[in-house]
Structures are given as structure tokens and as C-alpha cells.
């Protein structure tokens with residue numbers, strides 16, 4: 001069974017742990033640098049990316065985790081986790097640290113103040129058995145991606161989507177995957193299963 005860590009400094013850790021366990025993984029909350037070595041993959045949950053990045057530095061995880069990611073540790077980031085995995089962030093705080101790993105520019109809180117949360121059914125590459133119901137909570141979107149990034153999902157054009165129509169909200173580069181939304185909140189395990197398949201495939 002793969003051992004998958006869930007970064008547990010802040011955010012919705014429990015839901016990811018439960019989803020991974022339901023997919024026959026050993027899932028553990030991770031807070032200390034020594035815990036990284038044994039992992040086969042890591043999930044970076046939603047929460048507040050600025051807070052999480054500060055805590056990464058405080059807990060002395062920033063450099064060791066960057067090093068593990070650069071070394072190919074599979075990672076899945078949701079929402080704030082997507083922000084952490086972006087090589088570059090727009091509308092971040094000046095002191096916000098990036099783990100990086102995905103060649104993309106992400107805009108923080110992109111969906112706008114008046115639309116704090118938003119739900120939409122999305123076609124998701126690799127999941128051909130029906131759309132993913134995506135829950136966005138003060139979510140980022142992806143402004144642009146580099147040539148090696150695979151786009152997995154974008155917001156479809158609809159009257160409700162407004163300015164979000166067409167925006168990229170799920171990506172993958174190598175063993176790193178990110179979604180702007182929160183599949184751990186809906187009971188649909190397919191996005192996590194895709195990530196676990198990456199982990200098992202290595």
C-alpha cells in the first residue's frame with residue numbers, strides 16, 4: 001500500500017486523509033521534515049496559502065519539501081495547495097513562499113470577492129465516466145501554463161460562469177497534479193484515484 005502524506009499545518013486535512021484511506025492507501029498527516037522521507041506521495045490541502053507558506057517556513061519544511069518535490073515525489077494540491085505548487089502567483093502576499101513544481105501562473109482568489117464560492121460540473125481529462133462536480137471556495141485559477149503542463153479541466157462557458165468561463169482549473173505536470181477546487185468535499189474519489197494511480201505507477 002502506498003504511503004501518502006497530507007500536509008497538516010492548516011486546512012482541510014481530515015477529508016483528504018479519509019478519501020485516501022478509502023482508496024486503500026496508508027494516509028498520514030505530515031508536520032515534520034523527518035516524516036517526508038518515507039512518503040510515496042503528498043497531498044497539499046486547501047486552506048489559506050499565505051498562512052500555510054508561513055507555517056512551512058516555521059516548521060522547517062519549506063526546503064526539505066521543495067527538495068522532495070524537485071526529486072519527483074508525486075504531489076496533489078487542491079486550492080491553496082494548487083497555489084503552493086505554482087511556480088508563480090499573482091495577487092499573493094509579498095512574503096508568500098512557493099513550493100513550485102508546476103510551470104504555471106496562478107491567480108489567487110481569482111473568482112472575485114462577490115463570488116466567494118461557486119460550483120460547476122466539469123469535464124475532466126482521464127475521467128470519462130461523467131463530469132466532476134467542482135466546489136470552488138475562494139479559489140485560484142490558472143492564468144497560463146508552460147509547454148509541459150497538461151490541462152485536465154477548465155470552467156465551461158455558461159451564464160453563471162461569467163468571467164471564469166474558459167479558465168483552467170486542473171492541471172498536471174509529471175507527477176504533480178493540482179485542482180483549484182475541492183474534490184475531497186463531494187464524496188467523488190475519482191480525482192484522488194487519478195493521483196493514487198500516479199503514485200502506484202512509479
Ligand code: GLN
Pocket residue numbers: 045046047048049050078079080081083108109137138139140
Ligand atoms: N484563498 C485561499 C488562498 O489564497 C485558498 C482557498 C482554499 O484553499 N479554499 O490560499
